[in-house]
Amino acid sequence: MNSEMKLRFGRKVISVEEARAELYAYVMPTETETVSLPKSFGRRLANDIYADHAVPHFRRSGVDGYAVRSEDIATATQDSPVVLRVIERIPSGTMPQLTIREGTAARIMTGAPVPDGADAVVMLEMTDSLQDASVATGDVKVRIKKNVQAASNITPIAGEVARGEFVIAGGSQIGPGDAAILATFGYSEVEVYRKPKVAIFSTGSELLQVEQEMQPGKIRNSNSYMLAAQVEAAGGSAWIMPALTDDPEEVEAALAAVLPDVDLILTSGGVSVGDFDVVVELFGRFDGKLLFNKVAMRPGTPTSAALWKGKLLIALSGNPGASFVGFELFAKPIIKKMLGSQCPEAKASTAFLDVTYDKPSAYPRYIRGTSRVESGTIWVQPAGIDKSSIMVSIKDADCLIWLPPGGQGYQRGDGVRIYTTL
Ligand SMILES: Nc1nc2c(c(=O)[nH]1)N[C@H]1C(S)=C(S)[C@@H](COP(=O)(O)OP(=O)(O)OC[C@H]3O[C@@H](n4cnc5c(N)ncnc54)[C@H](O)[C@@H]3O)O[C@H]1N2
Ligand code: MOO
Ligand SMILES: [Mg+2]
Secondary structure: OOHHHHHHHOOOOEOHHHHHHHHHOOOOOOOEEEEEHHHHOOOEEOOOEEOOOOEOOOOEEOOOEEEEOHHHHOOOOOOOOEEEEEEEEEOOOOOOOOOOOOOEEEEEOOOOEOOOOOOEEEEHHHEEEOOOOOOOOOOOEEEEOOOOOOOOOEEOOOOOEOOOOEEEOOOOEOOHHHHHHHHHOOOOEEEEEOOOEEEEEEEOOOEEOOOOOOOOOOEEOOHHHHHHHHHHHHOOEEEEOOOEOOOHHHHHHHHHHHHHHOOEEEEEOOOOOOOOOHHHHHHHHOOOEEEEOOEOOEOOOOOEEEEEOOEEEEEEOOOHHHHHHHHHHHHHHHHHHHOOOOOOOOOEEEEEEOOOEOOOEOOOEEEEEEEEEEOOEEEEEEOOOOOOOOOOOHHHOOEEEEEOOEOOOEOOOOEEEEEEOO
């Protein structure tokens, strides 16, 4: 066997986990860049974020009402209210000027600082104003009709977060809650990881460009666009390259030319045992390091990967279903790791099979699945026909149904593991 035949037929199969570990060994986070806060949504934070002030940084009223000394109103009931003198009105955003002493209260708004001396706030609904309480001076009185415990309706200083506390981990994807925290601590600009640039090459002399007229025996290149959408969803920046014909020299030259400018190369097609499977030929002639060329999984068994001039190259099967699954299992976690993610792999949950699936497999299966939730339970079934050549049902997949190898197939109602792909 010459070296190319060895690659084509003499493949060593490794597990999905081993294949990922091979890839992870070469993943470096991208550099960071600074963007405005609104532009940071969905990006990944470059640094850990610590609170540079307490939240709240003043004793905060949780209601509109009256700041009081709880001991003054200990006996207050509907039938036997306690009357207090109102010495001040405290809108949110202003500091109280006076201290609450025995027999006095301050009218206070939600979110306003509680004045010194007060240890509780009584809701407005539990009071009656005896005069117009909008007059902050003079002999304004309030009738308190309910006693409240000390500390009621007051969030203490640092009740949410203490000064110096760790609040968001670097590598987190910036969601609505993170945006609120970043705004709270004054981050009008945010340091995030640069989006990894991912070049996408589809191979195959049968491929037409999207805008081309259909021709006998040809198909339009759909994988490049599917993969580009997956890259962008994972947080990367997709570079769709012109599709390559089954000419190994052309493929080698095109990939080598783009390598210096990208963080990752994805190819689709040409990894099986066919006469024109050019990516196999490339791996037989290039000066890079082949990491693996067969993975114990279906679909996508011939998925391969290499390290070439310091960059990772993931060669996905051309079958659309296998390309989609291979991306989710290998390329997506790599892109997320480049973005500093601490947990780059898809979230696993348990679901029940909605249909009988009686195709046992020598390798673990990752079936494109459609899930639904009924009374808090997740039910899954294959999205359309479960063949890796099927393209049209990928749009219905929101998870991968993992089925272990061997067995006699699976019955409706069997518990299975699923990995979320959305
Ligand atoms: N004798 C064997 N034949 C095959 C085997 C095998 O073990 N022995 N494995 C099968 C499996 S499994 C897969 S997966 C495919 C892998 O094929 P390749 O990665 O070499 O991909 P191609 O041959 O280039 O294409 C396969 C299929 O996908 C279509 N395709 C390719 N690129 C695109 C694209 N950009 N957009 C849309 N569709 C695309 C292509 O036209 C073919 O129909 O090999 C099996 N064969
Ligand atoms: O490895 Mo293939 O993707 O099963 O059809
Ligand atoms: Mg092929």
